[in-house]
Amino acid sequence: MYLCFGLWGFSAVNIEQILGLITLGISLARIDFAPKGLNPPHTHPRATEILVVQEGTLYVGFVTSNPENRLITKVLKKGDVFVFPIGLIHFQLNVVDGDAVTFAALSSQNPGVVITIPNAVFGSNPPISPEVLAKAFQVDKNVINYLQKQF
Incomplete structure (x- = not known):
């Protein structure tokens, strides 16, 4: 696991948990955020991520590649979807005092640690x-x- 601030839980489904995903090109994760919880800046070197907010409000963003290094952000509410392009640094922050729940689909059965x-x-x-x-x-x-x- 990696350093997270205020995540209640992180459950991943990839080829390490379900061998049947091999060659399917997909993985899934559920992320439960505590109030004001943060999933700190990180990357997935082999996958694009699509994040769906099931509950709560998140401030999310990613930084484009050099030399531009442009920050792209959005506040997401229940039902909103956001895409983090492959390999780019991105984050999620629960901006309210309540819990938040998200599901992330990744475009690889092995998106990389x-x-x-x-x-x-x-x-x-x-x-x-x-x-x-x-x-x-x-x-x-x-x-x-x-x-x-x-x-």
Whole structure:
């Protein structure tokens, strides 16, 4: 599992759970959000994701590829659908005090292990050099040291 803030549950259905999905090109996940819960920025390297909101209100978005790096966002309510293109960094945030429930369909029977950006950057083992990250993020090394300790 990866670091999530306020997710009640995450249930995935892919080839690891159901071998019959092999060659079908699909996977499914149910994500239950606590009030104000966050599914942090992450990617699916081998699949486009279609998210359907069953309950609640979510602020969702993704960032387009370099060099544009444009943020595309929307507030979704019950019944709304949103598409996260393959491989792009995306997130979901429950913006209300109630629970939220979503279903995500992915265009691959093996969409790839979710790559959570903060975990990968600040929690790698061994750690990425604070000098490298300080230069990349243009912050003091003490900020990087603090962030790496959180992971």
